[in-house]
Amino acid sequence: MSVSKHTPSSRLPLPAEIESFSESAWIDVVRSMDEVYNELLQYEVVLEHKNAELEESQQFIYSILTSMSDLLVVCDRNAVIEEVNHSLIAFAGRTEQELKGAKLGSLFADESGCTTAKRVISSLTTEPANDIELQFKTRDGGTTPVALNFTPRLSGAGKLLGVVITGRPVGELRRAYHKLREAHEELKRTQQQLLQSEKMASLGKLVAGVAHELNNPISFVLGNVHAMQKYTPRLKRYLDAVHEGVAGAELRALREELRIDRILDDLAPLLAGAVEGSERTRDIVDGLKRFSASDRNENVEFNLAETIERSVHWVTRAAPVNFRVQTEVPKELPVFGSPGQLQQVIINLVQNASDATEGKTDPLLTIGFEPNDERVVILFRDNGPGIAEQELGKIFDPFHTTKPVGKGTGLGLSISYGIVERHGGELSVSNAQGGGALFRLCLPRAKR
Numbered sequence: 001m002s003v004s005k006h007t008p009s010s011r012l013p014l015p016a017e018i019e020s021f022s023e024s025a026w027i028d029v030v031r032s033m034d035e036v037y038n039e040l041l042q043y044e045v046v047l048e049h050k051n052a053e054l055e056e057s058q059q060f061i062y063s064i065l066t067s068m069s070d071l072l073v074v075c076d077r078n079a080v081i082e083e084v085n086h087s088l089i090a091f092a093g094r095t096e097q098e099l100k101g102a103k104l105g106s107l108f109a110d111e112s113g114c115t116t117a118k119r120v121i122s123s124l125t126t127e128p129a130n131d132i133e134l135q136f137k138t139r140d141g142g143t144t145p146v147a148l149n150f151t152p153r154l155s156g157a158g159k160l161l162g163v164v165i166t167g168r169p170v171g172e173l174r175r176a177y178h179k180l181r182e183a184h185e186e187l188k189r190t191q192q193q194l195l196q197s198e199k200m201a202s203l204g205k206l207v208a209g210v211a212h213e214l215n216n217p218i219s220f221v222l223g224n225v226h227a228m229q230k231y232t233p234r235l236k237r238y239l240d241a242v243h244e245g246v247a248g249a250e251l252r253a254l255r256e257e258l259r260i261d262r263i264l265d266d267l268a269p270l271l272a273g274a275v276e277g278s279e280r281t282r283d284i285v286d287g288l289k290r291f292s293a294s295d296r297n298e299n300v301e302f303n304l305a306e307t308i309e310r311s312v313h314w315v316t317r318a319a320p321v322n323f324r325v326q327t328e329v330p331k332e333l334p335v336f337g338s339p340g341q342l343q344q345v346i347i348n349l350v351q352n353a354s355d356a357t358e359g360k361t362d363p364l365l366t367i368g369f370e371p372n373d374e375r376v377v378i379l380f381r382d383n384g385p386g387i388a389e390q391e392l393g394k395i396f397d398p399f400h401t402t403k404p405v406g407k408g409t410g411l412g413l414s415i416s417y418g419i420v421e422r423h424g425g426e427l428s429v430s431n432a433q434g435g436g437a438l439f440r441l442c443l444p445r446a447k448r
Contacts (some may be wrong), residue, residue: 069168072147073098074153076162079121093139093218102167106117109135109143117150121163133170145170172294214285217277224274227266234258275317304342305334308367311346317370319354322363329369333376334446337423342443345416345427349380349439356437358382372445375425380439386431416424 071091084099092099092107105114114136120129128151130312136146148167155161236262241251255261312325335342348367357363360383370377387395396417420427425443432438 026399069167071106071167071169073104073165074162074163075104075121076426077121077160077411079118081164083164091139091285092137110138120150120307124150124160124163126152126154126158128152136167136169161388198244214281217280219277221274221277221281224270224277228270231263231266234260235263298337299336301336302339302377304335304443305329305331307339307343308333308346309377312350312367313345315347315350315354320358320363322361323354323365324363325350325353325365325367327367329367329378333369333378334424335376335443336445336446341419342423345419345441348412348416349441353380353382353384353437357382360384369438374445376445377445378441380441383436386435387429387437392429392431409442 025211053401069087071088072083073081073088075081081099081102081104084096089096089099104117106113113136116132116134120132123129130149132148132150133145134148136320138144146167147170148165150164151164152160152165155229160381207238235258238254238258241254246254308327308329313326316323316325350367353365354363357365362383364383366377366381368381370379382400396413417427420441420443423443425441427442428440430438
């Protein structure tokens with residue numbers, strides 16, 4: 001048995017030395033341990049916060065994946081499925097365990113779908129590939145087309161990690177587009193019905209004036225025809241005498257008795273008057289047909305001055321007797337568009353002026369012209385009370401009217417505004433200096 005020998009340098013410290021070391025060092029050791037412990041506590045608090053945020057984020061992502069109606073597939077760059085959502089599980093009729101780890105191609109109905117998907121994935125860079133239509137297997141064993149969007153998943157260094165694929169069955173999209181198209185068509189039909197209803201409402205106001213307007217040429221034609229009808233027996237009697245070979249003196253006496261020369265002199269103006277009255281009637285009827293017809297797509301060159309003249313003539317026939325219209329426009333105002341629709345606009349503006357000046361001792365509408373090389377600008381100014389400031393901004397809104405209940409539909413100015421806008425023009429309103437409303441109709445001038 002050997003006995004170890006301690007050198008002076010390896011001897012154990014004496015109790016006095018240990019006691020002196022403890023007094024000077026243990027306080028530092030305890031303080032360091034407290035600091036480490038506090039750091040551990042702080043780190044644990046931060047870690048708990050991070051874990052809570054991570055759990056919240058995971059819950060948020062899970063809720064999104066669960067609530068998504070679109071199909072979702074997450075694959076690696078080898079087209080192996082890593083994640084799916086509930087919509088895809090329900091659509092494919094397979095469990096999550098069956099889908100995860102399977103090849104993306106197992107979702108497709110044919111080999112061409114697999115080939116296309118591989119080609120798209122291999123060609124992905126940083127930009128997605130959208131609207132790739134492929135045939136998917138469904139839970140009932142059938143197939144249906146699905147519109148897919150391929151979006152690359154990239155690492156921080158820009159390396160392709162995989163792809164996120166979202167899709168929606170094309171059948172649903174087609175049904176949605178079909179419903180949207182049906183709603184759009186129904187809206188267009190309703191708009192056209194409103195346009196026609198407002199046309200007929202305006203036309204109803206003009207019935208009395210148009211009837212009076214038709215009465216003049218028809219009466220003219222009727223009077224001329226009656227005159228020619230009275231001349232017919234005398235002409236027949238004279239022609240019979242000619243055919244019977246009556247002698248010259250006797251025939252001359254009969255000619256004088258029947259006043260054949262006077263009849264012959266009257267025939268030309270009677271026929272000319274009948275033709276003129278008939279043409280005037282035809283023009284009035286043609287104007288009515290053009291006004292009431294659905295000519296939405298008509299686009300012809302015409303003279304707006306003639307349309308203004310005809311519109312004013314019709315409205316004033318049915319307006320109060322003292323309502324006056326002063327027209328100060330050039331004889332030629334060439335524009336392109338629908339004469340019937342623009343006639344409706346002008347009739348509406350003239351009729352509104354008549355309604356606005358009702359009750360005044362001298363109701364007046366002045367239709368003026370503003371010189372412009374590119375546009376035809378017509379000004380409609382009445383001497384009525386004008387339009388309240390709070391009403392100016394809403395004057396062209398549908399169903400908005402300043403007239404009493406039963407006096408207006410609130411559609412006239414709204415439809416007029418739409419018609420002018422479709423013609424590439426502008427319709428605006430303001431209060432004129434000195435009182436009254438001022439409507440400004442601006443249309444593109446037809447180039448000649």
